[in-house]
Amino acid sequence: MIPIAAPLLAEEEADAAREVVLSGWVSQGPQVAAFEREFAALVGAPHACAVANCTAALQLALAALDIGAGDEVITVSHSFIATANAIRYQGATPVFVDIDPETYNLDCARLAEAITGHTRAIIAVHQMGMPCDMAALMAVARHHGIAVIEDAACAAGSQIRMSGEWEPIGKPHGHIACFSFHPRKVITTGEGGMLTTADPELDRRFRLLRQHGMSIPDTVRHGSSRVIFEDYLVVGYNYRMTDIQAAVGRKQLERLPELVARRRAVAAKYAELLGSFAGLRLPAESEWARSNWQSYCVGLPDRLDQRTVMQNLLNKGIATRRGIMCSHREPPYANANHRHSLRQSEAAQARSILLPIYAQMKEEDQLCVANAIRAELAHGYN
Template sequence: MSTIPVMIPWLGEEEALAAAEAVRSGWVAQGPRVAEFERAFAEHLGVPHAVAVSSCTTALHLALIGAGVGPGDEVVVPSFSFVATANAVTYVGAVPVFADVDVTTGNLTAATVEPLLTERTRAVIAVDQGGVPVDLDGLRALVEPRGATVVEDAACAAGSVHRGRPVGGTAALAAYSFHPRKLLTTGEGGMVTCQDGALAARLRRLREHGMSVSAADRHAAKDGAGRLETYDEIGFNYRMTDIQAAIGLVQLRKLPAMVARRRELAERYRELLAGTGGRLVADPAHGSTNYQSCWLLLPDTAPDRGAVLADLADAGVSARRGIMAAHLEAPYQGTARVPLPATELLTGRSLILPLYHALTERQQDRVVGAVRAALG
């Protein structure tokens, strides 16, 4: 009996041909395909500027720099998120301040953030956890009058919708991931989007060691103009390759079909798991999720989650523990300023079910059968 994986990227011959074409072109580093991917992604979101980078973590790092966050500042973040969200805050010398989340969506709310705002708060990182859109409007209304910036961590949310627009479309700064666990993948890679042209230009310089003239522009210059670059601030090597961007362009065209299929499968999970007492993640009132992670909150009567995962593994189902809680990990233990009961409930009692474009109904029936048996 074959094991059903938790995720398989939807990659095929079209992506392989696009990558091969980039290789044959002789331009494999950051170049014209990266610029094309940036334009296409910005158009998809309806934002003026998108800057391709090496990962969502580097996108968050640059976004915080762009927001003016630095040593001595505080940034409110959810603990209920991959540790990179908090780590990006430490990269700029600021302090991550952990807020609790809504137990239904897994996201920050104005009510969970407000008690943690201080005169040192420079930003809030609002995560669209597992693809569930955060209520960005409520957070911005709370935070921006205080002179702070809401940075949207949309790592999981390409294809999700917030109040009729693609997630991140209204954010001052937003960061996206193209890791293989995400719907749209380039293997590794990320994107930071923003509304301000001068800021976008600065982020492009920062991703390339702070160069005043990009390597692509220098190579493209035919008369020698623009070949002498300067380095006016310390930058980073956060570039995306043209090979990755070529794959990303194909993936972006497939994104609507990916979302539609995952939503169809998630709804079928909901129907088949009815009566188990578990609660499957769902759309919030203000938008729709792409179901990047199809997480199930186990009922109180269920066995320990570890035992459930072991039973699923024995049945050939590769599920995963739910989203982590950063404040329980060694680098951040003991730093939470307030209790985080919803975070600890969700991280301790949820698991992620297999969900990907090629999942068949027969495989899904096997998953559901294994879950029902594990729950007793």
């Protein structure tokens, strides 16, 4: 079987986790603090706050901005459902805009028409690791005085050119960026997430909310020579990351440049192998974007049935995934008042598939995938 993804975990990660297990401190503690410092340094962010997962990160981002009932948050339907769910958790309303079919990201030309007097924020998704057009998006957001959250779940290691300089996703370019460390991401802690920001007050609120609204962190209380009684200042959450996860994450961070370089090489090989296949649409980077290639998404010609292609590939031992889901097609959002056309989002879901990609993927496996795709294109069924 050629899997859709395969995390690169080795003895270094196992040893790091073992050391934490034997240390006696396995919950949020010194390893989490070190992971936060190292992640912040890597992406060039003044502050980084580790949490349980990226869904928690998105909700904390909205909560820290005091977004709630009666507020609207503009985002794409064409994203994993967690993006929309985080908005709903806060009692706010997601307003979906369509995507640019070339990048699978939010179409910034459609952004202004979605803004109303109730709009409080925009969640820009760096879909499949491909950077969103932050320069265009931020110009609109600044003009209207709207906060910007980057859903960078897939984008650790991706870069964007801003003002002529290449900068990591997560610097951040909006107000807050949120990352995932799920096993299908470029680096993983099993589950886990991170928020980055340049605003110290937002970072303070993340840290308060992630740990039940507790005024004194465990590390301070346990390390004090005096008895300290904590207060619970707000209604918070249990969104902490464990030290076991953070220890693994620190080793994964060391691998990140190599993992991205390998993925970019795999993506380049796919472009070489598949580039001459008539009717197959390949992904491409904008001149201002460098993707980590968390996923490799190809568009199928209209004559091919998505499910049939995927089943035929699975029968040959090749795992794929359908195009990125559309939240507005799922029951929790199906009856909402969608004010704008989502035609490109629906087409991307229905007409594209994600091919296997991971850092340790062998060239012979890519050739196997390419040959299987060629066979499907030759069938010409409906």
